[in-house]
Amino acid sequence: MKNSKPELYPLKFFPILKKKVWGGSKLRTLLKKNSDQNIGESWELSGVDDDISVVSNGSLKGKNIDWLLSEYKNKLVGERVYQKFGNTFPLLFKFIDAAQDLSVQVHPEDVLAKQRHNSFGKTEMWYILQADENARLIVGFNDEYSQKDYLKALSENRITEILNSVSVEKGDTFIIKPGTVHAIGAGVLLAEIQQTSDITYRIYDWDRPGTDGQMRQLHTDLALDAIDYTTVSKKIVNHSKNDSPIHLGETQFFAVNKLNLTKPMVRNLDDFSSFTVYMCLEGETVIEANGFSEIVSKGETVLIPAQLKNIKFNTQTASFLEVYIP
Template sequence: MSLYPLKFTPLYKYRIWGGEKLKTVLHKEYQEDSIGESWEISDVKGDETQVSEGSLAGKTLSALIEEFKEAIVGKKVYELFGTEFPLLIKFIDAKTPLSIQVHPSNEIAKERHNSFGKNEMWYVMEAEKDAELIVGFNQRVDKKSYVEALESGKILDVLNNDTVAPGDTYYIPTGRIHAIGAGVLLAEIQQTSDITYRIYDYERVDATTGKTRELHTEQAVDVIDYSVSDTYKTAYTKPENGTNTLVHSPYFKTNIMNVKGEMEKDYSELDSFVIYICAEGSLELVFNNTTYKISKGETVFLPASIDAVSLKSENADVLEVYY
């Protein structure tokens, strides 16, 4: 059986802060209210996405890896992770702010939860006027002053707020305190992990439980990176019909492509799967004389055995993700 570009059926997640933009902006199809996350490509246990079309429809990532091994993910990824897929791709719609949170490192996550850590990145797709992200601290703090700010209800005073616009990109390494603010729709690329330490949640009550959500104050203190940066935003340029670096980390690599007209992509030297996330516009992907249409908010998985594809668009911004 030959491999082809794969689309997966997303999994939709209720969130206390979720809105309607996954439906109204990205044209996702679901009936529930307050859907905050669309898990596009997931191998999280119990939340595995399935191929939506073609001869491999219904198969999960781990089943595909078991069957096709390095042909689907690449030799290096297969040797490192076996049948586990290392990345989780999401769209997130925050109608109200997310909790202030932090993620543990690989080492701590392995020790405490038998899980990967959660290094991640954000690419802003839509942002309402004055919408913000919280990333890092705005002043020098240590463990003692952080705990004092938290206990006195002044934690927001020491956090860095950035007003954001479409295209803004942030890398969130483990240990960096962060939160998505109200009115932001973004793409998130992260390690396969669902481990989050919630630090502060505005004392909100979850309507589905009638209770406030659990905080992880003690666990978080030891994993926070207390350093301060001048800027947390990723600087980049976006050349027309070119590919440029967004975030290259030890856990994933993400580039930005602006497709105008036709673009040929040669992956013969790349030992990895490739994931396309259409962040703006729409495009056509041509492989083996078959055309695959990709709209804003759609995600496509290219198996590692695919060496070349052609991309066509009037004007599309595409995130290119690989290991």
């Protein structure tokens, strides 16, 4: 007789750590990642080819997200999500530590990404966990420019003069739409939620070599048709400390709330027709669901399968990003 599959429960995954020339030490010191000095990214939950997340807890430990999707289907991600995306996990979750400025880059939207790379586009959202004094982000241009204006500034090495630089602090949030030229500045630690895509067009890299000592490739020609020359992304400022969920932002691909917990909370997920992911920003909690319990601490990420509609946070002080597909 065929063995039945284990029941689903709150799932944690082994972080996938990425060494970057601009990476720092905050993923280790602030988020307790087992990382080297210059690790730039911790991929918390990924369905990107060659970077498939593996379960780190419970009876499904060692199984990856692709296997979970093939076995549990809509029970894991929700009927509507499974019908649309099949056995591809649709979102990618990261923590990013920029000790130096990241390259100035742009991502294509879905149609262009499909045409060129057979990939999703890349809409993303940033939540600032910590920022050093005078830390900043680049989000879009500081005015409306033509492609000709852009190419002239690029050829004259004046690209930084036309970029929109924004100072940031803990709790600031940005939605970065495809086509938006952007960069994470030095001294910023953030959480990133994005479509499952690793397509990046690098347009300026501060004239520095990569980890191998060679200059990294620029994608000037590919970027031209991907850039929105009129876009400026606005900062979402909501530093409320309310216990009730705070809606931070939404795209057609994902929606994000923030939970600030000062007492135990029961969260009913009936209104969400997808899986839910919690990224722990501060503190620690025990999440209980369907007879299972799991400790989740600052810097950890947990996937609540769509099948689980009621969860309880047993905590006194913790905060989370709550992410689902609207």
